[in-house]
Amino acid sequence: MTDTLRLHPERLLPADPSTRRIAQDLYEEVARLPIISPHGHVPAQWIAEDTPFGDPASLLITPDHYVTRLLHASGVSLSDLGVGRGELDEASSRAAFRLLCEHWPVYRGTPMRLWLEQQLVEIFGAHEVPSAETADRLYDTVAAWIARPDARPRTLMDRFDIEVLATTDDPCDDLRHHRTLAEDGSFTRSVVPTFRPDRYLEPAAADWVADVDRLAQVSGHDTQTYAGWVAAMEGRRDFFRSRGAVSTDHSHRDLGTERLSTGEAERLYADARAGRISTDAGDRLRRHMVGEMVRMAADDGLTMTLHPAVHRNHHAGTHRDFGADVGADIPLAVEVTRALQPALSAHGTDPNLTLVVFTMDETIYSRELAPLAGFYRSLRIGVPWWFIDAPESIRRFRSAVTEIAGFTRTSGFIDDTRAFLSIPARHDMARRIDCGFLAHLVVEHRLTEEEAAETAVYLVSTQPREVFGL
Amino acid sequence: MTDTLRLHPERLLPADPSTRRIAQDLYEEVARLPIISPHGHVPAQWIAEDTPFGDPASLLITPDHYVTRLLHASGVSLSDLGVGRGELDEASSRAAFRLLCEHWPVYRGTPMRLWLEQQLVEIFGAHEVPSAETADRLYDTVAAWIARPDARPRTLMDRFDIEVLATTDDPCDDLRHHRTLAEDGSFTRSVVPTFRPDRYLEPAAADWVADVDRLAQVSGHDTQTYAGWVAAMEGRRDFFRSRGAVSTDHSHRDLGTERLSTGEAERLYADARAGRISTDAGDRLRRHMVGEMVRMAADDGLTMTLHPAVHRNHHAGTHRDFGADVGADIPLAVEVTRALQPALSAHGTDPNLTLVVFTMDETIYSRELAPLAGFYRSLRIGVPWWFIDAPESIRRFRSAVTEIAGFTRTSGFIDDTRAFLSIPARHDMARRIDCGFLAHLVVEHRLTEEEAAETAVYLVSTQPREVFGL
């Protein structure tokens, strides 16, 4: 006999009975509100073409580095999980799925476990705890679901009640799938692109010259000069806005925004074009360019999200064999107060500008981000993201920032995921934890229940709309 | 109908019923103990001249950057709150007060809300929740209170039972108001000055030469040489001690205390006098001077409080239009172990020396401050201060430092405020949270109730007296 998989209705709510009762009431207010997902990595093509999902492993395991990395740490090779192997045949997919089920205990205490459980029960209707014994039956259940005609992205957009879904896109992308969706009168949901220009802002990177050459082609602006680069960027931002974009997304080693003089910027840009810029000078030019993007954001109103300080592709062998984005990106410490000072001093009180800083360096919450966002109207504190998009971490976040900046200075939840089926579970987890935190304030008589209910709805519905201009 | 404003007697106490009962009992022991406020920013003149308060906005909003900054982040201009405008006419004051009330929800989850609520109920006898609808009535209530003959600083010193109140003063100040108070036999409370010499320790700052010239005039010591500077400082410290001072207060970019050779110090000092010292050399001389202040503190017994690593006047436009101390000061990371090593190695076991380090960089609590204070008798861990003088933050503080250094190595609570009327609410919050933490230890059988009660009283009464030599 195997254990039954159950989702307890009170899961993730605080233990204390009075607090839990209040948290449940608050959760009832927000549990069924539409999902707004203003930052994520689901491909627009899936929705545009209503692509059927592939095999169970390709659906739930292979592309999700949250899931694969902990198996990898447990001694499972990424290759056996299907990473880097394209489409999987049935035997390979089943074998990868079995590896997940056999290693189920390694996920104890993690959000991946909770997300997967919720998918198993609510989407696939499975009732068995994953294990070596149940692996094949669970595989069959998932495979049968995939074969159903309603197991399609567009149907799920409705079933999950995803009102807005943002994708992440290269500035040179033609956004044809977004256009298809926008022009499709039968599609009532909103799928919007996000402008992600990192590669064009790293002048010392190997591919940069080729990248800005392509940018010139696509934009019609000559990118031989810094002024041309600015015009090209502005042009592509305009194009993205015309396709529904509400934000741009940025990730560099640091948050620096220090401006150069025009002459210095032009000189360094010319060096970069000539392929002779140093790493250090490349960083200085990049910080200037990021500052330029802040200026553009203040001009055109695209919200600007920043999630700096990640050591990408930490393990050389994995990068060589499997490429990027396979779970080997590791956070670094980050500094905000000095780094954002030039941009905030110039644009921080501009009502047209919204910057959101996400971090995995929790030390900056109370020390830097909340003090800054509690003064500058343009700055929002990004909710916990990536590794710390998880129950205890969200509690630490609310504990650290609320006392300094209240609830109105945060970003609203983002799921930041490629794992389409996990989106409801991720939003549900955040809603439960936020309701628990609000209940904690109520039970200590720091907030009334009415205020808490209003705030719970605000965090789920109003805030993301406000922050992302939806 | 508007909501009724109530202060729940169990507010800020832990949710778990057993823990709350113990916390209540502990709180009963300390709730009515006199307030000792050994560090703050209330002007001595107010007390000396028993100055009536001005209008409601000038009393509760304009000078309190905790309150104004979150309104500013919500898009309200500082000017509309009265900042930088001197005395406010009735219309302006009422308009500013209305802005506060209309934005009341932005304070949810913050201590500012709790402090203001407690003032509204306990001082003004108001019973309405601030809102656009109630703003004018609340304004009138506060205005009527201000007009009362007992709404005066001296009466409130008694009513709040403030036994000791420390002000913050320039070394060149003549402390006439402190003298007035000391010589006034009818005034039974203690108002003591605090020696705040920062500007005289930044030799690379623009005004430094003029500042030390003034110091020469006031002290009667020639400050053309480093030896003269030392003599002038010692002289002013003596003067402050003669007027009741118990501490000196210091805030620089870092905590460095590295000494220079006498020759090097003299040479750099001469460079600074000649206006030709570099920023870097200025920092080195400043660290030497801070080390000198530690030496003086070990000699004359004045407690030395340090709260380093703040980026002052972060927003250029606000600084230009409204000056300093208007909410645009932002914390930075800080390092203690290496920075204080020279001073602690020289004086850290001296029974006559007390250093208190306050921080907004919480990372140093368990990593550096508690380990240091758990070894050096001269070092005390400053309680949470400024942005983190708040319930969750105080809990994190006790959680981080107590296991390493116990209760006896902390500083006692400081309110650090200019908002005179908020002093009782601030001390009350800290007492409630500390009692909650002690109750948490009791309910886990880590402390007996008797020990917890003794410790609660110790933290409120004995510790600040001990740390500040009162």
Place this chain on the structure above:
Amino acid sequence: MTDTLRLHPERLLPADPSTRRIAQDLYEEVARLPIISPHGHVPAQWIAEDTPFGDPASLLITPDHYVTRLLHASGVSLSDLGVGRGELDEASSRAAFRLLCEHWPVYRGTPMRLWLEQQLVEIFGAHEVPSAETADRLYDTVAAWIARPDARPRTLMDRFDIEVLATTDDPCDDLRHHRTLAEDGSFTRSVVPTFRPDRYLEPAAADWVADVDRLAQVSGHDTQTYAGWVAAMEGRRDFFRSRGAVSTDHSHRDLGTERLSTGEAERLYADARAGRISTDAGDRLRRHMVGEMVRMAADDGLTMTLHPAVHRNHHAGTHRDFGADVGADIPLAVEVTRALQPALSAHGTDPNLTLVVFTMDETIYSRELAPLAGFYRSLRIGVPWWFIDAPESIRRFRSAVTEIAGFTRTSGFIDDTRAFLSIPARHDMARRIDCGFLAHLVVEHRLTEEEAAETAVYLVSTQPREVFGL
């Protein structure tokens, strides 16, 4: 009448009644499991020779810097506690013991208090709370226990059910006591050495040349060249393994593992041998050597523990008068992501390698260590250590790392102590707190009770065996 000392059976378990009930059930599963102590500082000689303990102060106070440092911070001289004085006569020991008892309140809220209480009750059968009044009676009780024939290390190894006890040893040590124990058929416990080579990896340190000369003598390898140094290290590691060692232990200022070219390493090594290496070059060579030790660990399978970033001997006077390891070592911030990248990129997926990183810089838990250990099979997150081996800190640790890396990527508990009698209390505290954390997950329906029980046993029994290859 004095207070009665009691150990409450529910101590250190969470307050909420449902959570506590679950935690108690979990604790019942692990409370009596054998102790595995894979890292500590008890001398092998004590066990080998079954040395009787000395006087009460030398047993409980003098060698335990956790205990002495907080008395020192309270104004007690280390000398009066017997530090640096060798054997204590009865009067001195009694006086030191009285100082501890008189200052008992300074330990409130600390683990030292809980460890000492548990020793007083469970080992010495004492029932009085330490105080000036009870000091002499308690001293007599302890002294009487010391005189008992069963108050001997070997008997206590059985009574405490210590299955494995690791010592910490110099690479040049002949490990004669370990040999004695291994060859003694009547001794059924395991006492294993640990290879601690720090001094041989600091080429810029004053004694380094003499140290590697001694290493040459002991190992039979010429350490005039870098290749000889490598051979000598490998030889001594082999010897340690032949004596039962399962791990090597390392503590340097940073975690750097950057490799040099062979030529560069040889050149710097030659400079160091000639006594003309700079501090900076010494650090670079040391990082290369640490990288070399990682390579050796991947070859010979000895687990490698690292606990970097401590400012040793912070107080010059104490170092001069009392030497090292007397409580004046203070943590520093540490960086992992970049520092370990060379070693992890080269060996991080090697199934034969196990690295454990311990830290007192809690900021790296969620930011760096858990993300790294959640990807690299060779890396384990060290449990809280030294100052943060304490209830609240262990909770923060589990809260920070579990969501990212689960339970399987941590190290298992280590007591790291010289205080032999405190070992059971230390393991008991960790077991209680871990059970409380697991119960917290159960009560929020994030884990079933069966899974929690399995995990509790795993953490106590399976994990340390797995991590240390026992």
